[in-house]
Amino acid sequence: NAGVTQTPKFRVLKTGQSMTLLCAQDMNHEYMYWYRQDPGMGLRLIHYSVGEGTTAKGEVPDGYNVSRLKKQNFLLGLESAAPSQTSVYFCASRTVSYLDTQYFGPGTRLTVL
Amino acid sequence: EDKVVQSPLSLVVHEGDTVTLNCSYEVTNFRSLLWYKQEKKAPTFLFMLTSSGIEKKSGRLSSILDKKELFSILNITATQTGDSAIYLCAVPDLYNNNDMRFGAGTRLTVKP
Numbered sequence: 001n002a003g004v005t006q007t008p009k010f011r012v013l014k015t016g017q018s019m020t021l022l023c024a025q026d027m028n029h030e031y032m033y034w035y036r037q038d039p040g041m042g043l044r045l046i047h048y049s050v051g052e053g054t055t056a057k058g059e060v061p062d063g064y065n066v067s068r069l070k071k072q073n074f075l076l077g078l079e080s081a082a083p084s085q086t087s088v089y090f091c092a093s094r095t096v097s098y099l100d101t102q103y104f105g106p107g108t109r110l111t112v113l
Numbered sequence: 114e115d116k117v118v119q120s121p122l123s124l125v126v127h128e129g130d131t132v133t134l135n136c137s138y139e140v141t142n143f144r145s146l147l148w149y150k151q152e153k154k155a156p157t158f159l160f161m162l163t164s165s166g167i168e169k170k171s172g173r174l175s176s177i178l179d180k181k182e183l184f185s186i187l188n189i190t191a192t193q194t195g196d197s198a199i200y201l202c203a204v205p206d207l208y209n210n211n212d213m214r215f216g217a218g219t220r221l222t223v224k225p
Contacts, residue, residue: 004155033212033213035215040122040217041217042117042119042201042215042216042217042218043156043201043203043213043215044215045212045213048212058212090155090156092213101147101158101161102158102213103158104155104156104157105155106154106155107154107155
């Protein structure tokens with residue numbers, strides 16, 4: 001099992017450009033999450049999904065969109081990137097049980113100039 | 114609003130020292146608290162605590178939960194340079210499909 005994978009690992013964008021981050025998991029997990037991590041802020045939830053075809057807003061959703069067309073994939077889109085979106089983005093997945101931990105991907109470092 | 118607060122935010126010790134990291138929480142309908150270790154990349158799971166007063170232990174790391182006082186501690190004894198990392202505490206928010214609320218983390222640096 002590859003676990004949770006993310007592509008790309010690094011990206012530099014100019015203000016106003018768009019991009020999509022891909023998260024894939026091969027553990028048949030129902031729940032998937034996108035977080036951003038900034039210095040001194042911990043992990044903040046952007047959007048999450050509790051199943052194929054469903055998504056919901058997290059703590060900091062503005063400026064991002066997501067889609068979960070297939071159970072194993074969770075896409076995070078930036079339509080018009082801003083410098084404030086410079087961050088490290090982590091995807092995570094888990095089963096439905098509250099007793100289960102989240103499994104994290106390796107992260108994507110995004111810089112918006 | 115649910116909150117998870119960790120302290121200290123940063124800690125520098127020398128090899129062999131013992132450290133205690135703190136996590137306090139205010140979460141409606143508490144079920145569990147999780148500790149993660151984050152080195153250069155993704156957080157990796159350390160412990161899940163659900164019951165008060167029962168210590169979880171893994172090598173030199175141990176953790177305990179106090180559901181009455183709403184906090185948990187993570188202890189690391191005989192620290193090594195490899196323990197240098199950010200330690201994250203998280204609590205599932207059961208009213209939001211188990212959305213995980215993370216603390217800001219404690220950055221631990223262990224000097225040789």
